Amino acid sequence: MRWPLALVPRAQPSLPLTWLSPVAAAVLTLLAGALLFFLMGKDPVQGLRVFVVEPLATQRGWSELALKATPLMLCAVGLTLCFRANVWNIGAEGQLIAGAIAGGSIALLATSRTSPAILPLILFCAALGGAGWAAITAWLRDRFNANEILVSLMLVYVAQLLLSWLVHGVLRDPQGFGFPQSKLFESTARMPVILAGTRLTIGFPVALATAALAWWVLARSLIGFQLKVAGLAPRAARYAGFSSRRVLWFVLLLSGALAGVAGALEATGPVGQLTPSISPGYGFAAIIVAFVGRLHPLGAIAASLLMALFYIGGELAQSRLGLPSALTGVYQGLLLFFLLTCDTFIAYRLQWRRNVPARA
Amino acid sequence: MDSLAALVATTMNAGTPLLLAALGIVVSERSGVVNLGIEGMMLVAAVLGFSVVHWTGSYQLGFLAGAAAGALLATLFGALTLGLLTNQFATGLALTLFGAGLSAFLGQPLQGVTLRPRGPDGIPGLADLPLVGPAFFAHHWLVYAALALAGVVAWFLFRSRGGLVLRAVGESPESAHALGYGVRRIRFAALAFGGACAGLAGAYLSTVYTPLWSEGMVAGRGWIALALVTFATWRPGRVLFGAYLFGGVTMLQFHLQGRGIEVPTQLLAMTPYLATILVLALISRNPRWIRLNMPASLGKPFNPNA
Numbered sequence: 001m002r003w004p005l006a007l008v009p010r011a012q013p014s015l016p017l018t019w020l021s022p023v024a025a026a027v028l029t030l031l032a033g034a035l036l037f038f039l040m041g042k043d044p045v046q047g048l049r050v051f052v053v054e055p056l057a058t059q060r061g062w063s064e065l066a067l068k069a070t071p072l073m074l075c076a077v078g079l080t081l082c083f084r085a086n087v088w089n090i091g092a093e094g095q096l097i098a099g100a101i102a103g104g105s106i107a108l109l110a111t112s113r114t115s116p117a118i119l120p121l122i123l124f125c126a127a128l129g130g131a132g133w134a135a136i137t138a139w140l141r142d143r144f145n146a147n148e149i150l151v152s153l154m155l156v157y158v159a160q161l162l163l164s165w166l167v168h169g170v171l172r173d174p175q176g177f178g179f180p181q182s183k184l185f186e187s188t189a190r191m192p193v194i195l196a197g198t199r200l201t202i203g204f205p206v207a208l209a210t211a212a213l214a215w216w217v218l219a220r221s222l223i224g225f226q227l228k229v230a231g232l233a234p235r236a237a238r239y240a241g242f243s244s245r246r247v248l249w250f251v252l253l254l255s256g257a258l259a260g261v262a263g264a265l266e267a268t269g270p271v272g273q274l275t276p277s278i279s280p281g282y283g284f285a286a287i288i289v290a291f292v293g294r295l296h297p298l299g300a301i302a303a304s305l306l307m308a309l310f311y312i313g314g315e316l317a318q319s320r321l322g323l324p325s326a327l328t329g330v331y332q333g334l335l336l337f338f339l340l341t342c343d344t345f346i347a348y349r350l351q352w353r354r355n356v357p358a359r360a
Numbered sequence: 361m362d363s364l365a366a367l368v369a370t371t372m373n374a375g376t377p378l379l380l381a382a383l384g385i386v387v388s389e390r391s392g393v394v395n396l397g398i399e400g401m402m403l404v405a406a407v408l409g410f411s412v413v414h415w416t417g418s419y420q421l422g423f424l425a426g427a428a429a430g431a432l433l434a435t436l437f438g439a440l441t442l443g444l445l446t447n448q449f450a451t452g453l454a455l456t457l458f459g460a461g462l463s464a465f466l467g468q469p470l471q472g473v474t475l476r477p478r479g480p481d482g483i484p485g486l487a488d489l490p491l492v493g494p495a496f497f498a499h500h501w502l503v504y505a506a507l508a509l510a511g512v513v514a515w516f517l518f519r520s521r522g523g524l525v526l527r528a529v530g531e532s533p534e535s536a537h538a539l540g541y542g543v544r545r546i547r548f549a550a551l552a553f554g555g556a557c558a559g560l561a562g563a564y565l566s567t568v569y570t571p572l573w574s575e576g577m578v579a580g581r582g583w584i585a586l587a588l589v590t591f592a593t594w595r596p597g598r599v600l601f602g603a604y605l606f607g608g609v610t611m612l613q614f615h616l617q618g619r620g621i622e623v624p625t626q627l628l629a630m631t632p633y634l635a636t637i638l639v640l641a642l643i644s645r646n647p648r649w650i651r652l653n654m655p656a657s658l659g660k661p662f663n664p665n666a
């Protein structure tokens with residue numbers, strides 16, 4: 001198997017390509033998407049218009065975009081810190097659900113006369129719930145050296161079953177005709193809408209502020225420096241006396257807390273109650289968002305808006321074109337595949353094999 | 361005693377998809393490649409296998425379609441990780457997310473569809489024996505094929521020349537390359553075998569085990585199989601033991617329910633996941649022991665031009 005082309009490492013990773021790669025990946029995904037529309041007997045141009053242009057045509061569309069981007073952004077910012085520190089937390093979905101359970105349980109206590117002070121309390125408890133869920137992964141990794149990928153993922157299934165158990169049991173709405181869902185939250189326990197006539201809540205500015213704060217932590221703080229070194233060169237970090245345990249706990253608790261807040265913002269925002277399917281896979285999509293955002297907190301803002309577009313596009317493709325909304329998942333997977341492919345050329349360049357110097 | 365026979369039978373039945381997938385993982389990881397896309401490959405294979413059985417009525421064609429889909433996706437994974445040297449963890453996650461999306465997409469028209477019943481399973485004659493018949497001899501042929509495969513994989517890895525080369529590639533691709541072995545070609549083959557096994561496991565789940573298609577029906581079995589391989593320290597014999605153990609854990613919940621023990625179904629359904637976490641914690645406690653058994657180049661990219 002002799003390929004005519006060989007990958008030769010660049011002396012320096014290419015900085016322009018680092019930021020061009022996600023753009024190229026997005027374009028390739030849309031092209032592949034157009035091909036997919038064509039294969040399903042739809043007009044590819046019209047398909048892309050429904051998927052990409054229509055969601056952005058109205059103010060309401062933009063507000064929905066920001067609404068869907070909120071949980072993605074919060075989860076992705078947390079995962080960005082984890083992945084930078086070489087901690088492979090892929091269980092943000094479970095941490096999001098744990099936060100929704102914790103925050104939602106507080107929200108259920110509210111009556112029509114509860115003071116707005118309950119809103120920060122809801123978010124605080126959600127952060128605790130998410131961080132607590134992530135703490136299981138951190139503890140097992142720290143104490144028993146258990147692989148955090150597998151543990152955090154297993155805990156997603158456990159969290160989903162826990163939520164299902166709760167809304168089938170103690171948290172079920174007694175007047176809900178037996179549907180597995182909690183009663184609707186009182187309006188006092190709902191996140192305030194910031195744009196009249198839309199569903200966009202205070203969660204979006206919270207997510208933006210979080211991304212900015214995470215950028216500060218990563219770029220300017222000691223723990224941010226420590227986690228970057230721990231990720232890039234674990235031995236150098238040890239030599240410098242940085243505690244790898246501290247970094248592990250810090251990134252996992254923080255990302256868990258952010259995912260938990262995302263869960264509560266969803267439950268007390270657009271959803272308005274606890275249901276078994278509180279999240280359409282935001283925690284998993286956030287993994288893709290983190291990579292597309294170049295593991296940079298500010299990049300995660302742009303990438304989460306792109307991913308939110310795919311969610312809305314999938315819904316529109318279902319209602320307008322009669323296609324399964326699961327199309328969103330196909331697009332998400334394709335995006336990450338294309339991104340990883342394009343990323344290769346940041347560190348390598350292609351060269352004709354006859355020009356490659358023989359290996360010593 | 362009948363319930364004991366039923367427990368044995370259901371354990372073997374539930375353990376088989378785990379065993380098939382984990383044997384494939386053993387071979388690919390012994391060559392030095394971690395593929396976290398098992399769950400996605402199983403999902404795609406499950407939906408394709410199910411639809412082929414639904415449309416053609418042939419289970420054999422369904423298994424073939426599942427295995428082919430798994431091998432094809434594993435080849436895609438190989439093209440990225442071996443050809444383009446992408447990060448194996450990220451690429452595997454991409455494959456799992458892609459597989460989840462693709463299977464949900466393809467499976468939308470198949471929700472609620474039932475399959476034509478197939479002929480009786482089991483070994484003629486032996487299946488009619490009292491007690492041991494229903495426990496051991498009344499299974500689908502893939503259950504026995506998976507058992508045989510465990511033996512074949514063990515023989516191949518530790519008794520054949522090809523297996524020695526495969527393990528050499530996994531321990532030190534540089535040395536294998538210097539000796540003139542095609543590291544990439546061997547890893548591609550190992551990945552394709554692993555993919556075919558995962559595909560077979562997925563098709564078994566959707567056509568024999570359940571037999572129904574529902575979105576996300578693999579329910580983490582691909583991930584449990586990955587954990588199993590660590591637990592079994594990359595040895596086929598221990599994989600067999602672990603797969604049946606987990607099959608038993610999965611099934612215990614139904615037997616407890618059958619006995620009228622009142623535990624909510626959702627809490628019982630957590631047991632396989634909690635058991636996986638528990639076993640991982642116990643087995644990983646000694647990092648030296650894991651390092652001694654793990655293929656030395658596992659997860660590291662290898663560029664023959666570097």
